[in-house]
Amino acid sequence: MLAHYFTLSLRRLWRQRQVNLIRVFSLALGLASGLVIFLVVNYMFSFDRHHPHIDRSYWVVTDIQRENTMQTDAAPRPLAEMLRRTYPFVESATRLETVFGRTMSVADGKPGAVRKFNEARNVCFAEPQYFNHFLVEWVAGSPAKALSAPNTIVLSERYARKYFDNADPVGRTVRFDNRVDLTVTGIIKNPPANTQLRYDALISYATIPGLERKGALLDWEGLQSMCFVLLREGTGPEQLASALTEVRKKNLPGDKAAQYAYQVLRLADLNHERSGMAPRPVSYALIAVGLLLVLAACINYINLATAQALQRAREVGLRKAVGSNQFQLIRQFLLETALLTFFAVLLSFMLTQLAMPLVNRTLAAQVEMLYPSISILDLLHPRSLQWFLGLVAAVVLLAGFYPAWVLSRFNPTKALTGQLTTQTIGGFTIRRTLITGQFVLSQLFLIIVLVISTQLKHMQSVDWGFHHANKLTVWLSPPNPVPFDQLRQAWLQLPGVESVTYASDPPASPYNRPTPFSYHFASKPEPFETRLRAADEYYLSAFGLSLVAGRNFSNTDTTAQEIMVNQTLVRQLGVSPVSAVVGKHMRVKDADRIIVGVVDDFRSGDLHQPIVPVTIVHDMGHTMMAVLTLSPNRPKTTLKGIEQIWDETMPYQVYKADQLDELLGSFLKMERLLAGFVQSFALIAMAMSCLGLYGLVTFMAEGRAKEIGVRRVLGAKTPQLLWIFGKEFGRLILIGFLIAAPMGWWLTNAWLQQYSHRISSNVWALGATLGITAFITALTVFGHAFKAAMRNPVEYFRTQ
Known part of the structure; x- marks a missing residue:
């Protein structure tokens, strides 16, 4: 029986291949959008989750409470040593300091010749305890001894090749800031892209006293190191927070103790407002947008499927007359949806993978990180695969059940005698609701796009109050x-x-x-x-x-x-x-x-x-x-x-220079990234709406065929017949706008409040959104509506 259903489904899909191609493309577009967002968010959530003892690892940071509270990612240098020496519930604590704008040089093989490298962010001072906290794969050297002595350095494979080409780096020398020679004592695997601790060179922390003034490591008021703590089993962060309060009061003068507040952050939650690619609320918002786009694709499928319902009336009536029951018909129609979804999934995989290089480049450029390697293969992880299969099953049920239920309920007598109309299969109510929902989504995105784009243009024209053109910044060392x-x-x-x-x-x-x-x-x-x-x-x-x-x-x-x-x-x-x-x-x-x-x-x-x-x-x-x-x-x-x-x-x-205008342009980095994402979402939402409109205008042409024929016979002109369609869609656009406008107004106004230099009003964006939506809708609907209005009225009466 299943093979029979499968054969019938394939024949039917091929017979209506034009409409089915639209269904497949619509589903694929929605699924691809959701997949891209899911892969990006999954990548954000994967940051630093690979380290051992992640559930017991914490990051200690400092808030400076003065005129305003200033959040930092640092702690006093002596803090880690104090915690691991004084508090038994601390299994280990480690400190590290990122190096910015320092020069590393290596001998070039010729007398007096050196190769110079300007390093920032990828080099740090670290203690041997670093390797107890964070997952590091060793190629050569000992984690216990590699950073125990001053003037030693551990390199990643990438930096070993960068400094020494293919020669064995262990035992070789790297000169740091032309002040001290560092001996290479170990080689480690390259850090993964999904870590904020992306260090390719770790200099022993014991090197610092030889580079700085005496007592520099005993300064409790300076905030120069990052402090990570590993608690013993059964110890909670509250105990660590209490100890930090005690340490602060004991080691800082009264006025400073009142200004400093140590905070405890879970290492598993490293991706947050203080540090990371995106705060959690942004990630959750992206997930919501992805689900909305998938939902819009399902809505399109429902509209297109029910728009073709009358064409399948005789088939359903005949199968019921020969003994098929409603459950059997639902199974067949769900199988058709499953097949279409299967093809849509394959196409969505292709679209997603094609988009990944652009997504990876954008993320790498905007957040100054190692080039991420997000790909469709990330779905093969068990948790990701489980989530995706659940989504596909939900799409099949969501997109396929309502049309299957509608078709399977046809009265066989009315179906065989041609007495079914659009009113007898549910009318426009559900389809109007679904299309209105799509209009809400697309118009909401349009409002946001217009406001963000205008604000970005407004920010680019700001008067900085000083001359910045034709300025070259050369970084000193x-x-x-x-x-x-x-x-x-x-x-x-x-x-x-x-x-x-x-x-x-x-x-x-x-x-x-x-x-x-x-x-x-x-x-x-x-x-x-x-x-x-x-x-x-x-x-x-x-x-x-x-x-x-x-x-x-x-x-x-x-x-x-x-x-x-x-x-x-x-x-x-x-x-x-x-x-x-x-x-x-x-x-x-x-x-x-x-x-x-x-x-x-x-x-x-x-x-x-x-x-x-x-x-x-x-x-x-x-x-x-x-x-x-x-x-x-x-x-x-x-x-x-x-x-x-x-x-x-x-x-x-090392000579390193930048144009000053490029540095000022970095202030707009996140705005450009946000504008790009929202513009993409808006285009996808509008494409979904256009496909949904195609389904609804098809349904209207079928349902009001006799009315159009009567009006044509009685002398109605083409513009009057087109108004039948225009009035219906105009009403849906207006209803969608009345819902989207206040939501868009509230969201964009809340977003604009973070800028002191912002556009004065976004009222114009509401009017522009309504006009753009009406124009795109007219272009989408006009061709099909015109064809229905120009059809010979005799054909309408013959088929009714």
Whole structure:
């Protein structure tokens, strides 16, 4: 019997192959959308889940509670040692420190020749306990001894090849920052892409005392290391939190203890607001969107299946007349749905895999991570496969049961005598509801797309308050001494280089941590904080910053005493006029300094926050970059000349340069990613709606065929007949809009509130959404409606 059903189903599917192709493509599009989202979210949830003892592992971080609570990912350096030495319930604790902007060099085989590498994020200082906490596969070396001694380093296979090509790296030497030689004591497997601890080189933590001032590892007020704790069996995080409170009060002065709060985070939940590719709420929202798109595909299938119901009336009537019961008919129709779903799944696999390279590239570019290897093969994992098979079964039941139930209930007498109409098989009520739901989804996405795109364009046109075009940032390599004057004079000799300034950051920087300071009372911090910039006397002219009061830095100030502040800082101090602060003392970074000038306001961070207080310190010792202003008409050889001068002046340091506009563009990274995702979802939702509309207009043409024929015979013109369809769809569009508009208004307004620089209104987006939906609907419906309106009325009467 099953083979018989299978043969009949294949014949039927082939006979209606045009409609079935639409059904298959619609289902495949929805399933592919859901699959892409599922694979991305599954990848996000997989971060650092592979480590041993994940259920007992915790990350200790610090919140700084001042004007606002500032979340960090760090802890004091002595904390890990204190926990593992003092508290028996702590099985192990380890600390590590990520290295940023340091130079690694290796001998090139020729006398005096070296290869240089600028390293950031992939290198860290780590303790031997690191290997007890995190899964590391060893190729050579001993985990117990590899990092126990100072001046040792463990490399991944990738970095071993990078530094030493195919030679055996164990026992070889890597020079760190041209200050210390590190001996390679071990080789480990490359870290997986789905980890935030993506370290390819681990330097022994015991190396730090030889690089920094005495007592640097005993500083309880600095936040320089990450601390991970492994608790013993049966110990809960509450006990660790209690111990941290005790440690904080014991080792920090009273005022500092009140400002610092240690937080305990589960390592299994590493992907959250503080750190990770996406917070959990975002991941859950993506899952909801994926399920909605799959649901929209099922709705299309139902509409298309029921639209063809009248064409199968005689078949159903005949089979019932010869003895088939309703259950047998439902089984056959569900088998047809299962076959179509099978073909849709195969097509969805192809569409998903085709999309994966773009998804992987986008994730790697946006979150600055190792290139992820997400693919359709991830579904072969037992839990993923179980989830996917459940989804396919749900699609078969959801998409197939209602049409099967409708078809199997046909009265055989009416079916064989042609007395069935659309009203006798349920009318438009369910189909109208389903199409309205699709309109709600597509219009909601359209509203969100329009608002996000407009906000992104608005942010790209922001006035930063300083000159940023034609600026090249060359990264310095502290803590090595930099010959500032020599570099500046050499660069200024190049044609196309207009100015050179040294600074810790440009005026707007992603590294924008607030710093407490004192003005009114030397021993009492102000109730708000400032952002610091270290700079030289050429900083103002290079960026076009205007002095409102006072003067620029003096080149005779060699002790970093002179500072300049912006107008917002003076205003929040309550000092008027702004010139009154000039000559006054201000204590910042544990030093008394003198305010020599007030500069006009400029944006110091991303566009989420308003203009905030900023202090510029005349401090060459903390500058991290040289900013070169280039002529728009510079020769093509200018950039090569800049690098050549660097190599001649600082032969042991790696040349690394970026355009300042690219750095500012990084502020919009997440907005671009969000806009891309939402635009994709909106296109898919609109495609779903168009396919659903095809089903409904087919159903309307069948159901109102006699009415159209009568109206045509009585003299109705084509526009009047088209209005029958236009009125129906116009009503559904309007109902969908009345539901989607308030939802879209609420969501977009809530999203816009995070930006201080935002578009003033999104009312226009509602009107534009209604117009776009109406236009796309008209294009989709018009062809089929026109064909129905122009049909010979005799054919309508003959088939009714």
